[in-house]
Amino acid sequence: MSAIPAVETEALAKRYAKVEALKGVSLRIEAGEIFALLGPNGAGKTTWISIVCGLVRATGGRVSVLGHDLATDGLAARRMIGLVPQEINFDPFFSPREALRFQMGYYGIPPNDARIMEVLDALELADKADVNARELSGGMKRRLLIAKALVHKPKVAFLDEPTAGVDVSLRRDLWTYVRKLRAGGTTIVLTTHYLEEAEALADRVAVIDRGELITVDTPHALMQAHGKKQVRLTLGQPVAGQLPASLTALGAMLDDTRKVITCAPPDGTMGRLLEAAMPLGVVDLRTEEPSLEQVFLQLTEHVKS
Ligand SMILES: Nc1ncnc2c1ncn2[C@@H]1O[C@H](COP(=O)(O)OP(=O)(O)OP(=O)(O)O)[C@@H](O)[C@H]1O
Numbered sequence: 258m259s260a261i262p263a264v265e266t267e268a269l270a271k272r273y274a275k276v277e278a279l280k281g282v283s284l285r286i287e288a289g290e291i292f293a294l295l296g297p298n299g300a301g302k303t304t305w306i307s308i309v310c311g312l313v314r315a316t317g318g319r320v321s322v323l324g325h326d327l328a329t330d331g332l333a334a335r336r337m338i339g340l341v342p343q344e345i346n347f348d349p350f351f352s353p354r355e356a357l358r359f360q361m362g363y364y365g366i367p368p369n370d371a372r373i374m375e376v377l378d379a380l381e382l383a384d385k386a387d388v389n390a391r392e393l394s395g396g397m398k399r400r401l402l403i404a405k406a407l408v409h410k411p412k413v414a415f416l417d418e419p420t421a422g423v424d425v426s427l428r429r430d431l432w433t434y435v436r437k438l439r440a441g442g443t444t445i446v447l448t449t450h451y452l453e454e455a456e457a458l459a460d461r462v463a464v465i466d467r468g469e470l471i472t473v474d475t476p477h478a479l480m481q482a483h484g485k486k487q488v489r490l491t492l493g494q495p496v497a498g499q500l501p502a503s504l505t506a507l508g509a510m511l512d513d514t515r516k517v518i519t520c521a522p523p524d525g526t527m528g529r530l531l532e533a534a535m536p537l538g539v540v541d542l543r544t545e546e547p548s549l550e551q552v553f554l555q556l557t558e559h560v561k562s
């Protein structure tokens with residue numbers, strides 16, 4: 258753990274006229290992490306990122322980026338970052354090459370064609386370098402946004418739903434690219450609604466909901482703490498009548514075919530479950546590992562209720 262965090266927010270608050278978008282969120286993201294911010298629509302993820310990137314003013318709390326306080330040392334803080342915004346927002350009349358040239362200039366770096374092509378190449382946009390941005394497909398536009406956020410080699414990259422609308426194979430390529438960036442020393446903070454993406458990529462995730470931080474941990478620890486391994490037992494014959502009490506006591510349930518028993522046995526009771534089910538004639542057994550998606554739904558369950 259490095260002494261200076263890549264990003265730190267303390268009691269970060271944002272009150273809009275009608276809604277408290279952030280209710281005091283304290284988060285510490287270590288340098289070199291891939292960190293995912295998760296939460297339902299309207300949770301406050303984009304607000305948090307926008308404040309940290311200096312686009313929205315907080316109504317309370319403190320932000321620092323690699324030790325630079327946003328309030329007193331904002332320019333230095335902003336130099337360190339790159340942002341892929343959630344909304345596509347570039348000038349449709351510039352080509353990707355021109356857009357990246359401007360972006361470098363904006364960060365005070367002399368435009369460098371080799372670097373521009375390196376980034377476009379990494380995002381599979383090299384053959385589109387000189388077309389008008391409006392001729393790009395939706396997924397290509399999103400990739401151009403990513404290129405813009407990275408061309409100046411930021412120390413901390415914020416990716417707000419970078420893979421929304423990006424096709425499956427390219428999404429995998431982007432994961433590889435994000436890992437490569439991190440290997441090169443960039444800290445990555447991303448939001449996503451694809452839970453398998455967070456599970457595959459992130460060292461740690463934060464779940465926020467209605468402006469409040471619910472939890473921060475590694476995907477593995479969250480699944481250990483909140484997820485349940487499901488067991489599915491298929492029987493040779495349908496069960497006549499009720500399931501034995503020894504099974505229902507462990508939470509086992511029979512499906513409509515009366516031939517499949519599902520159960521998330523409490524810790525240490527797998528043996529008891531199998532023993533109790535054997536006399537019913539088990540012909541197949543499958544287990545399902547807990548997923549981050551299952552944990553996320555459990556942690557944010559009240560939203561839909
Ligand atoms: N400019 C604004 N003016 C007023 N309210 C806003 C503004 N921007 C965001 N909000 C509100 O703040 C809350 C948090 O919004 P935010 O965009 O941060 O959510 P989010 O977690 O990024 O959601 P999503 O997953 O849909 O992108 C929402 O209730 C939203 O309506």
Ligand SMILES: [Mg+2]
Binds near residue numbers: 302303304343417
């Ligand atoms: Mg958002």
